[in-house]
Amino acid sequence: MTFNDFNFDDTLLEGLFSMGYKQPTPIQEQAIPVLTNNKDLIACAQTGTGKTAAYLLPVMNHILHAEKRHLNTLIIAPTRELALQIDQQVDGMGYFCGIGSIAIYGGNDGITWEKQKRALKEGVDIVIATPGRLIALLQAGDINFEHLQHLILDEADRMLDMGFFDDIKTIINYLPKKRQTILFSATMPPKMRLLANQILNEPESINIAISKPAAGIVQQAYVVHDKQKEGILKEVLKNPDYQSVIIFSATKENVKALEKSLKAIETNIKAFHSDLEQPEREEIMREFKSKKIRILIGTDILSRGIDVDGISLVVNFDAPGDPEDYILRIGRTARASKAGVAITFVNQRDQGKFSRIEDLMGYEVTKMPIPAELGEGPAYDPEANKKMDGKKPFKGGSGNKGGGNRNHSGGKKHFKPRK
Numbered sequence: 001m002t003f004n005d006f007n008f009d010d011t012l013l014e015g016l017f018s019m020g021y022k023q024p025t026p027i028q029e030q031a032i033p034v035l036t037n038n039k040d041l042i043a044c045a046q047t048g049t050g051k052t053a054a055y056l057l058p059v060m061n062h063i064l065h066a067e068k069r070h071l072n073t074l075i076i077a078p079t080r081e082l083a084l085q086i087d088q089q090v091d092g093m094g095y096f097c098g099i100g101s102i103a104i105y106g107g108n109d110g111i112t113w114e115k116q117k118r119a120l121k122e123g124v125d126i127v128i129a130t131p132g133r134l135i136a137l138l139q140a141g142d143i144n145f146e147h148l149q150h151l152i153l154d155e156a157d158r159m160l161d162m163g164f165f166d167d168i169k170t171i172i173n174y175l176p177k178k179r180q181t182i183l184f185s186a187t188m189p190p191k192m193r194l195l196a197n198q199i200l201n202e203p204e205s206i207n208i209a210i211s212k213p214a215a216g217i218v219q220q221a222y223v224v225h226d227k228q229k230e231g232i233l234k235e236v237l238k239n240p241d242y243q244s245v246i247i248f249s250a251t252k253e254n255v256k257a258l259e260k261s262l263k264a265i266e267t268n269i270k271a272f273h274s275d276l277e278q279p280e281r282e283e284i285m286r287e288f289k290s291k292k293i294r295i296l297i298g299t300d301i302l303s304r305g306i307d308v309d310g311i312s313l314v315v316n317f318d319a320p321g322d323p324e325d326y327i328l329r330i331g332r333t334a335r336a337s338k339a340g341v342a343i344t345f346v347n348q349r350d351q352g353k354f355s356r357i358e359d360l361m362g363y364e365v366t367k368m369p370i371p372a373e374l375g376e377g378p379a380y381d382p383e384a385n386k387k388m389d390g391k392k393p394f395k396g397g398s399g400n401k402g403g404g405n406r407n408h409s410g411g412k413k414h415f416k417p418r419k
């Protein structure tokens, strides 16, 4: 199957090809015909599968053929990072067809409020918004969805994790009942089914095998005491093959502390966390993308939607809280069929959790020997630790589950007007 089989507008195809997309990915092959037929869809697909283009392409094609152009599509995303990335994909694919889009998210000043409102008045086809900021606009009457035809919830599971269930339902009350609704999620917890039943109309359903890391990722684990982690990491980072590295840690405090400590061996390193101002975050991402920064340390806020090619190493300094987080984190490497290495430090408390991740993937991750000078690690006994977990559930893990922001004030404008 090729993109020519979908009967897309030539200008859209031009945009696609200029981005280097040659062939549709499996989620695109399956979702595009369903969405072109105007059906509702619930799709289980992770970041990295090409899910964004899977819903953007049919929607953009539809916009191009609309008789009259109005604000046509609303995409709700959990974080500003994801909202911006979706907007960038609209820009890229829509480069030759003049589709106007705006990303709306909280955390900025009052001037951008005004600019944003003006941009909405001038007219855009697609709004990409985080829930809190969108509700503020809706309540102020600054956005009008009377002509809306497509609603997309992206990374819906993360939005539920972040407590946006009620916000989403509030937003939906402002939308026309007759619309196409599309829900994308990496996982399908029961609450998602509940939401889907309430907002989708006889949806088709697609499930792109989740919970399997890409084949190109070499996975390794070190079974360690906490105090051994830094020493091993410093050894690992000496390897010059690791030119672009992401390190995940459980909390932003840990992230900051680790940045400080690693600066002793590598100056080309930055911490990425929710205390940074948005322009700083954007600058860091730009520099990481362009490989000016070698090592980026962050919480799970980094694990979704970050679209950077050529990451050679992902390190889970703290083992993630659940299997989906693990797969999302290590999925930052080996993108687009390239090889990459993912290393996880597993302390005694995390052994049960890590073993469940292995169960889910259906294989064991190679356990690496600890360098002799760092002493012996603990014994690996996941079964015992699984039982211990049962008695004393560990609440740490991927500490920044919330990841994004729910700031109702301010709002940075990122706007490309309709041509």
Ligand code: AMP
Residues within 6 Å of the ligand: 020, 021, 022, 023, 024, 025, 028, 046, 047, 048, 049, 050, 051, 052, 053, 305, 307
């Ligand atoms: P996503 O799952 O939407 O986050 O997409 C992951 C990455 O794959 C992004 O960098 C996209 O630009 C890229 N991508 C999406 N579709 C294709 C395709 N058909 N061919 C090549 N790259 C793609």
